[in-house]
Amino acid sequence: MEMNIMIKIYTIPSNLPSRQAVRWLTQHDVAFAEQRVHVDQPELTIDELKQFLMASENGVDDLLSFQSLAYAAFIKNHDPEAMSLQALLTAMIANIRLLHFPIIYDEHLHILQTGFSQDDIRVFLPRSVRVQELTTMLLRESKSDDLSDIE
Template sequence: MIKLYTSGSSKSSREARAWLEANGLPFEEISLSKQGITKAQILELLARSEDGIDSLVSRRSKAFQALDVDFDALPLKEAVELLSKQPAILRRPIIVDDRRLLFGFNQDSVRVFLPREVRRQKLWAALVNTSSV
């Protein structure tokens, strides 16, 4: 099952939700602003991310910039604690399932959540359409 961590005010969160719905993919939505995120969930995301804590943090967000913290100097335990208390500094949306993890929304990258056969069919259809032009 796909988990979609969102923020209601985030345009990319709304786009991710709409994309999953349009492609008929079942998902569980977790609102970071309403439900928050647990330390265990953060640690699970960190364990699966390629860039560690930098994958999760939105350094351009107003919430992050408002913090007076040297995030890079924080020990992991304190960083996880801060992220769980301040989910507004997380990059959004976060889309995750048993095998894949994506931070932010990108039309091309999110396609990895489509079943392989559906991706093949869409690729074939695109190839056929471009060859008939």
């Protein structure tokens, strides 16, 4: 029986957050498929970017890498606010470094995360695991409170 992997992570070479996200997903036994995106041959499509936008909380802002040199160079000649969505998405495909990597997308739950955050990536853990970890943490905390009451 083949397992249907719903989480896809888009990474670029030589990107620490991409490596950290892949490592975290692997260590937590989260099934995922990695798609390496090469700057000179981007395999992302405008349709994929549109899927990401539908799953994002902040629209294009979730996808753009505002801290990148590519973005700094881009805004010297372009005003993203004045561009049509189609033109901006086309520019993102043409200059993949405008995107904030890694891009982690759950195709089933339509959850999107860009970049790597130890806290935010936990959303990709199954709910049962998150509930169990919270219960364990609360039990540990209540035991330490009980011990401090003894002192």
